[in-house]
Amino acid sequence: MANFASSVDGVVALGGRGPTRGGEITGFDPEDRQRMAVLRALSDVVVVGAGTVRSVPRHTWTAEHLWPEARPTVASFRRATGRSPQPWIVVVSGTGSLPSRRPMFRSGEVEVLVVTTPAGARRLRWAKTRPWVHLHVARTRSPISAGEILGAIARKVPRARVLLEGGPHLFGTFLDASGVDELFLTISPQVAGRGRRPRLGLSAGVEFAPDHPRWGRLIEARVGRRMLFLRYRFDRPERRRVSTGPSRGARLNRRGG
Numbered sequence: 353m354a355n356f357a358s359s360v361d362g363v364v365a366l367g368g369r370g371p372t373r374g375g376e377i378t379g380f381d382p383e384d385r386q387r388m389a390v391l392r393a394l395s396d397v398v399v400v401g402a403g404t405v406r407s408v409p410r411h412t413w414t415a416e417h418l419w420p421e422a423r424p425t426v427a428s429f430r431r432a433t434g435r436s437p438q439p440w441i442v443v444v445s446g447t448g449s450l451p452s453r454r455p456m457f458r459s460g461e462v463e464v465l466v467v468t469t470p471a472g473a474r475r476l477r478w479a480k481t482r483p484w485v486h487l488h489v490a491r492t493r494s495p496i497s498a499g500e501i502l503g504a505i506a507r508k509v510p511r512a513r514v515l516l517e518g519g520p521h522l523f524g525t526f527l528d529a530s531g532v533d534e535l536f537l538t539i540s541p542q543v544a545g546r547g548r549r550p551r552l553g554l555s556a557g558v559e560f561a562p563d564h565p566r567w568g569r570l571i572e573a574r575v576g577r578r579m580l581f582l583r584y585r586f587d588r589p590e591r592r593r594v595s596t597g598p599s600r601g602a603r604l605n606r607r608g609g
């Protein structure tokens with residue numbers, strides 16, 4: 353499942369100068385943060401792209417980061433349901449350009465899996481000194497396919513419930529491979545606008561419509577105090593395993609090279 357917040361005009365990242373986190377989209381709405389925390393509490397693995405990691409320096413990708421008061425409840429729920437204390441964090445990076453001093457790489461409180469390329473692995477040599485940071489080196493160059501990423505996850509956490517938290521380029525890779533079953537989407541009543549600079553929408557790097565449209569089904573809609581909380585299901589064309597071969601995601605548009 354994937355989780356995103358979007359402005360009413362379809363912007364998920366403001367980009368450019370100043371802060372570019374998802375929080376600016378919802379105005380750090382408490383209900384949205386609680387919903388994200390619940391999704392993390394229910395998940396075995398949280399997957400994020402390197403661009404998202406680079407955009408939020410202090411984030412720890414845990415439920416309590418978003419909802420500190422829920423820490424005891426989350427801990428007892430995860431214990432009672434046989435889950436690890438924290439979901440694994442999986443970071444996908446072609447270049448391996450990841451800041452080693454970020455809390456999630458330093459703390460040792462969460463297991464981290466970095467899925468990268470051979471070139472990326474060379475930049476990530478620092479990970480060898482941290483037993484809680486694991487590397488999966490993909491056989492291919494970037495973009496790494498959703499099948500390869502899910503295969504790497506399955507080797508570490510079999511039968512994992514996977515939560516994809518963005519960003520748009522990684523979501524594009526997953527959607528391209530029919531690797532998204534459900535999308536939780538928060539619509540914020542903000543018009544972010546677009547000037548000359550492009551601003552990212554929900555999915556980037558791959559064009560679907562009109563030739564290969566991805567249609568979801570709305571299965572839940574809830575009106576919050578300020579936000580609209582939507583949930584979509586994406587049925588796979590046929591119940592097949594996500595392909596591990598090269599996908600149309602090979603057209604992933606790597607901004608900045």
Ligand SMILES: NC(=O)c1ccc[n+]([C@@H]2O[C@H](COP(=O)([O-])OP(=O)(O)OC[C@H]3O[C@@H](n4cnc5c(N)ncnc54)[C@H](OP(=O)(O)O)[C@@H]3O)[C@@H](O)[C@H]2O)c1
Pocket residue numbers: 355356357358363364365366367372373374375377400401402403404405407408444445446447448449494495496497498517518519520521522523525552556604606607
């Ligand atoms: N509103 C929301 O709900 C929400 C959610 C998430 C993120 N965001 C925002 O979105 C912005 C980032 O957007 P983004 O599209 O750049 O995010 P992203 O997908 O997290 O990051 C893109 C980078 O991740 C790596 N990557 C992604 N897919 C890959 C693949 N298939 N194979 C290999 N590497 C892959 C690459 O890293 P390398 O460059 O290291 O190769 C790529 O440059 C940030 O401002 C973030 O805050 C918003």
